[in-house]
Amino acid sequence: MYNSYYNNKYDFKNITYSKSFPNLHKYPAAMLPQIGVEILKELNINSGKLLDPYCGSGSSFISALESNIFDFEGYDYNPLAILICKVKFTKVNIDELIKEYNLIKENIYNDKYFYSIKDELENYIPKFKNIDYWYSKNIQIKLALIKYIIFNIKNNDIKNFVLLTFLDTARTFSYTRNNEFKLYRIKIDDILDFDEDVYSYFINRLSNNIEFYKNYYYKYFKNKINALFYNEAFYKKNKYFDVVLTSPPYGDSRTTVAYGQFSFFANIWLGNDEARKIDNMLMGGKNKKQLLNDSIIAEQIYNIDKIDSKRAFEVSSFYIDLRDSIKAVSSSINDGGYAVYIVGNRIVKNEYLNTDKFIAESFERENFKHLFTYRRNIKNKRMPLKNSPTNKKGLLSNTMTEEFIVVLRKT
Numbered sequence: 314m315y316n317s318y319y320n321n322k323y324d325f326k327n328i329t330y331s332k333s334f335p336n337l338h339k340y341p342a343a344m345l346p347q348i349g350v351e352i353l354k355e356l357n358i359n360s361g362k363l364l365d366p367y368c369g370s371g372s373s374f375i376s377a378l379e380s381n382i383f384d385f386e387g388y389d390y391n392p393l394a395i396l397i398c399k400v401k402f403t404k405v406n407i408d409e410l411i412k413e414y415n416l417i418k419e420n421i422y423n424d425k426y427f428y429s430i431k432d433e434l435e436n437y438i439p440k441f442k443n444i445d446y447w448y449s450k451n452i453q454i455k456l457a458l459i460k461y462i463i464f465n466i467k468n469n470d471i472k473n474f475v476l477l478t479f480l481d482t483a484r485t486f487s488y489t490r491n492n493e494f495k496l497y498r499i500k501i502d503d504i505l506d507f508d509e510d511v512y513s514y515f516i517n518r519l520s521n522n523i524e525f526y527k528n529y530y531y532k533y534f535k536n537k538i539n540a541l542f543y544n545e546a547f548y549k550k551n552k553y554f555d556v557v558l559t560s561p562p563y564g565d566s567r568t569t570v571a572y573g574q575f576s577f578f579a580n581i582w583l584g585n586d587e588a589r590k591i592d593n594m595l596m597g598g599k600n601k602k603q604l605l606n607d608s609i610i611a612e613q614i615y616n617i618d619k620i621d622s623k624r625a626f627e628v629s630s631f632y633i634d635l636r637d638s639i640k641a642v643s644s645s646i647n648d649g650g651y652a653v654y655i656v657g658n659r660i661v662k663n664e665y666l667n668t669d670k671f672i673a674e675s676f677e678r679e680n681f682k683h684l685f686t687y688r689r690n691i692k693n694k695r696m697p698l699k700n701s702p703t704n705k706k707g708l709l710s711n712t713m714t715e716e717f718i719v720v721l722r723k724t
Contacts, residue, residue: 314609315670315683317717323348323689330372335525337474338397338481338579340370341494342570344560344655348689349376352653352718353558358382361555361650366547366642369572371398373558374540384539386554388547390594392585393480393576395544400477402542404534405470407527413471414519417462421512430461437461439581441588446498447487447578455511456483460582474526478519480579486511487578494575549641557642560655563668563713565597565631569659596638597631605629608636609674613664620662628661635668636675643679643723652676652721657691657713669717676721687718 325347330336334346349372353359359381365373368387371394377385387398420426437457438444444453459479466472488504490497499507563569573591580588592598604614604625610632618625646652656668673683691714 315667315673315686317669317686317688320687320689320718323351323687323718325689326692334372334375334529336370336397337400337522337525338370338393338477340394340397341572341575342560342563343370344372346372346375346379348655348718349373349558349653350379352720353377353380353382353556356556356651356653356720358556358651362386362553364547364554364557364642364645365559366557366638367559367561368398368542369394369560371401372560374398374402376558378533378536378538382556383536386541386543386552388543388545390544390546391572391576391580391591392544392583393579394572395542396473396477396480396583398540398542400474401526401530402533402538402540403470403473404531404538405468405474405526407523407531409468410471410474410523410526413466413468413475414523417459417475417519418516420462421459421516427458430458434458434461437464439584441581447489449507449509452486452509452511455509456486456582459511459515474522475519476583478515478522480582481518482511482515483582484578485514489578495571496574496577547638547641547645549644553645553647555647555650557646557650557652557654559653561635561638562596562631563657564659564661565592565595565627596634597627599630600626601630601633603629605632605636608632609670610666610668613661613666616664617662624662628666632671635671639672639675640679643676643681646723648723650723652681652719652723654719655716656719657716659713669719672719673721680724681721682724684720684722686720689716689718690714691716 325345328345328347330343330345336343353376361382363373363377363382363385365385365387368389371387374385374387389395434454434457437460438453459482463472463475463479466475485491488498490499571592572595576591577588580591604618605611614625614629617628642652654672656672658668659666669686673686677683
């Protein structure tokens with residue numbers, strides 16, 4: 314039931330996201346846009362309206378634009394994800410952007426300008442517990458100066474563009490390990506040798522982002538794009554779509570990809586008061602009071618429960634939320650429309666969880682027909698390299714090495 318087939322066409326060996334479509338801000342576990350382009354081509358979908366209910370940094374929208382689909386909507390609880398999408402898919406005047414860049418560069422190194430606004434900078438440093446644990450005082454002031462300059466940009470679209478580069482800078486110059494998704498402070502020896510040249514990094518990164526935007530994204534604006542992004546979960550609306558193309562989280566954020574922790578510093582500097590709570594707001598973030606017992610993965614959850622009841626409820630809560638989300642999504646797809654979900658299957662307490670089959674089963678309950686599921690090897694996705702399927706210290710295994718492309722159609 315719901316058999317999958319390996320299709321090497323979707324492996325995209327030696328192709329990385331960063332080389333094909335350079336991101337303006339790093340984001341974990343981003344879908345490779347070429348997957349969406351290829352599957353939309355295979356399904357002969359080259360028009361209509363597209364939805365991504367867990368849009369992340371907007372890979373599905375690149376797939377849409379490459380497939381001549383210019384009408385799409387994205388939803389995500391993470392404010393950083395929504396900002397990335399807005400910047401990538403909003404047209405800005407390049408000449409005005411470069412002019413603003415030159416003005417920023419001039420002000421950022423101007424001592425007279427700095428001392429004229431120095432007393433105001435404390436107001437631009439976020440007030441959160443242990444900020445001194447994560448940032449030196451010197452870096453806090455430098456980041457505050459950049460933030461002050463950005464918040465005085467009058468054009469909102471240009472402000473967002475520059476702000477996104479700033480948020481990348483704010484994470485880079487924190488004391489967190491930049492190659493980790495979760496928050497881990499670097500060693501004290503590394504702090505003593507820490508590079509505090511915030512301004513040079515920011516200016517260079519902004520220059521690179523302008524070039525990336527010009528060379529990779531601006532070409533899409535020769536067409537009229539109708540793009541809407543919402544900082545919320547997708548729920549049943551009086552809106553209808555022809556295709557859903559998405560790569561949802563593969564499990565709860567606390568134990569798989571910690572989107573909230575990865576985005577913590579960005580969201581704190583954005584002024585988001587709930588930055589610490591984002592992982593708890595995502596699917597599986599709040600435990601349900603019952604175990605899932607009527608699904609294709611019920612036996613696996615039961616087996617986990619025999620070993621670790623707490624873990625079973627965490628896993629079950631994620632799948633209950635995923636099923637509820639699928640109900641909302643399915644009701645918003647036009648008859649004859651498609652749902653394409655790209656997912657990975659997890660191992661918890663040595664139990665293999667068939668998320669691909671769970672998705673197919675959940676959609677079939679909503680009057681969809683499962684067309685096919687492809688498997689692909691993954692070696693080019695930004696994800697944790699190893700985890701512990703038993704949650705025991707020292708016992709590690711490779712994380713997902715395959716993804717599944719689940720394709721369904723509403724009957």
